[in-house]
Amino acid sequence: MTDILKFSIPGKPEYVGTVRLAVSSLANCAGFDIEAVEDIKVAVSEACTNVVCHGKSNRDDCYEVACEISEERIIILVIDRAGGYDMSQYQRPVMDNPKEGGLGIFIIKALMDEVDIFSELGMGTSIKMVKYLNRL
Amino acid sequence: MTDILKFSIPGKPEYVGTVRLAVSSLANCAGFDIEAVEDIKVAVSEACTNVVCHGKSNRDDCYEVACEISEERIIILVIDRAGGYDMSQYQRPVMDNPKEGGLGIFIIKALMDEVDIFSELGMGTSIKMVKYLNRL
Amino acid sequence: MSLKIQSNFNDEGNQWEIKAIGDVDISTAPKLRDCLDAALQDKKANIVLHLEELNYIDSTGLGVIIGTMGKMKEYENQIMLVNPKENIKKLLNITSLDRILCPKI
Amino acid sequence: MSLKIQSNFNDEGNQWEIKAIGDVDISTAPKLRDCLDAALQDKKANIVLHLEELNYIDSTGLGVIIGTMGKMKEYENQIMLVNPKENIKKLLNITSLDRILCPKI
Ligand SMILES: Nc1ncnc2c1ncn2[C@@H]1O[C@H](COP(=O)(O)OP(=O)(O)O)[C@@H](O)[C@H]1O
Ligand SMILES: Nc1ncnc2c1ncn2[C@@H]1O[C@H](COP(=O)(O)OP(=O)(O)O)[C@@H](O)[C@H]1O
Numbered sequence: 001m002t003d004i005l006k007f008s009i010p011g012k013p014e015y016v017g018t019v020r021l022a023v024s025s026l027a028n029c030a031g032f033d034i035e036a037v038e039d040i041k042v043a044v045s046e047a048c049t050n051v052v053c054h055g056k057s058n059r060d061d062c063y064e065v066a067c068e069i070s071e072e073r074i075i076i077l078v079i080d081r082a083g084g085y086d087m088s089q090y091q092r093p094v095m096d097n098p099k100e101g102g103l104g105i106f107i108i109k110a111l112m113d114e115v116d117i118f119s120e121l122g123m124g125t126s127i128k129m130v131k132y133l134n135r136l
Numbered sequence: 137m138t139d140i141l142k143f144s145i146p147g148k149p150e151y152v153g154t155v156r157l158a159v160s161s162l163a164n165c166a167g168f169d170i171e172a173v174e175d176i177k178v179a180v181s182e183a184c185t186n187v188v189c190h191g192k193s194n195r196d197d198c199y200e201v202a203c204e205i206s207e208e209r210i211i212i213l214v215i216d217r218a219g220g221y222d223m224s225q226y227q228r229p230v231m232d233n234p235k236e237g238g239l240g241i242f243i244i245k246a247l248m249d250e251v252d253i254f255s256e257l258g259m260g261t262s263i264k265m266v267k268y269l270n271r272l
Numbered sequence: 273m274s275l276k277i278q279s280n281f282n283d284e285g286n287q288w289e290i291k292a293i294g295d296v297d298i299s300t301a302p303k304l305r306d307c308l309d310a311a312l313q314d315k316k317a318n319i320v321l322h323l324e325e326l327n328y329i330d331s332t333g334l335g336v337i338i339g340t341m342g343k344m345k346e347y348e349n350q351i352m353l354v355n356p357k358e359n360i361k362k363l364l365n366i367t368s369l370d371r372i373l374c375p376k377i
Numbered sequence: 378m379s380l381k382i383q384s385n386f387n388d389e390g391n392q393w394e395i396k397a398i399g400d401v402d403i404s405t406a407p408k409l410r411d412c413l414d415a416a417l418q419d420k421k422a423n424i425v426l427h428l429e430e431l432n433y434i435d436s437t438g439l440g441v442i443i444g445t446m447g448k449m450k451e452y453e454n455q456i457m458l459v460n461p462k463e464n465i466k467k468l469l470n471i472t473s474l475d476r477i478l479c480p481k482i
Contacts, residue, residue: 006142007144017400020402022143029154153297178363182330237331240330243330
């Protein structure tokens with residue numbers, strides 16, 4: 001049994017908290033423990049924050065968050081049409097010399113079990129994040 | 137400036153709380169005071185509960201909640217394709233002799249400033265609920 | 273959303289003291305119904321439902337309480353709600369249930 | 378989401394004691410930045426950031442702290458985080474920021 005929930009949200013800072021709250025309530029429903037719910041909360045926030053911060057679209061344009069919940073895992077997709085970026089330019093942060101930016105994707109990858117990003121320059125980005133239940 | 141957020145949710149009891157949480161976070165963002173946020177929370181819950189309880193569709197089918205936020209008001213639409221009902225049969229509850237059911241729409245109308253229901257038998261129902269900011 | 277219920281029979285007052293903690297909505301109302309039913313199954317007596325830690329209730333929860341009230345009428349027992357928070361007081365007031373269920377408000 | 382900040386200069390320790398209460402995310406991070414900037418504007422000194430009542434932070438908030446650290450280096454002042462909750466400790470650990478910012482963990 002898989003349930004799919006979808007949210008469509010304007011790309012504004014004030015709504016990222018709403019998505020975070022909704023997704024953490026879902027993760028809680030799905031049976032994740034407190035630590036995993038926190039991980040999911042941060043990861044989805046980072047993904048939404050990237051859309052809002054780096055998106056080149058009108059702030060009224062909406063992005064989509066889709067959650068697919070089954071007995072063994074939650075999949076969260078964050079999909080925007082906000083211009084995309086050249087992923088080959090991505091640089092992993094160097095934490096001996098931390099900079100103000102550049103932590104988002106690094107944190108998402110550390111907190112989620114699987115992360116796939118697909119971005120097309122001039123179009124948009126989608127990020128797929130998976131977390132398994134009961135995984136050690 | 138009007139922002140529109142949309143949620144698509146499977147018609148199951150466990151997700152009504154997620155919608156309630158998300159909408160109350162939006163109402164809070166929009167500047168409603170605690171009492172009004174509580175009113176909106178209950179109203180949207182009642183509308184979702186009706187879809188889940190009375191809907192004749194498959195429980196996997198999704199219904200939609202749309203929120204339109206502007207400076208002066210929030211509009212919440214709950215739209216289902218769960219079979220609809222004959223609104224001419226609706227009876228206002230008689231509170232001297234309360235029954236277990238039949239309170240939902242009565243409560244929604246008491247808590248929200250404007251309520252419009254449109255239901256088509258064999259099709260579905262949409263309920264539009266409006267709450268104004270700063271209304272005495 | 274979660275609901276916790278503490279159920280206790282008060283021998284002195286000869287009544288159930290039941291405390292509902294959290295939220296009662298469509299997903300947790302069955303739990304409230306089961307607890308109230310189990311109490312009455314165990315012992316027919318009045319029920320005092322303590323609401324000071326109940327954050328949320330809607331028509332599904334009120335329906336359970338009304339239903340329980342109906343079942344209790346047969347035995348001339350009553351259910352009484354005490355210490356509801358402001359938001360819940362408002363709902364009880366709107367539905368006029370306070371007149372029947374909350375003799376103390 | 379909301380963030381409250383209590384800012385206090387400790388004359389004895391000659392340092393800022395700043396407490397962040399609530400959540401730091403993209404919508405509240407500017408407030409944190411403004412408060413930290415205002416403190417340093419008022420007096421160049423070390424900052425102790427008290428996190429016992431901070432429930433949430435993400436890269437936007439961590440970025441503000443890193444940025445502040447950078448500005449303070451010039452004057453050889455430091456920013457130090459104390460009492461983070463478990464979830465925040467995890468994030469500081471993942472990013473290795475604990476080694477730089479939390480001498481006491
Ligand atoms: N949804 C997106 N749309 C456009 N660009 C993005 C998106 N997500 C990430 N990026 C690009 O990838 C870079 C790295 O992102 P991230 O690791 O989250 O760090 P930060 O957001 O702090 O820069 C960003 O600076 C941005 O250029
Ligand atoms: N979304 C809906 N789909 C189908 N029927 C509905 C819907 N909403 C309301 N109804 C009908 O209207 C009646 C009255 O609803 P309401 O006042 O909320 O009370 P209750 O849900 O407790 O019966 C319901 O019993 C049901 O027959």
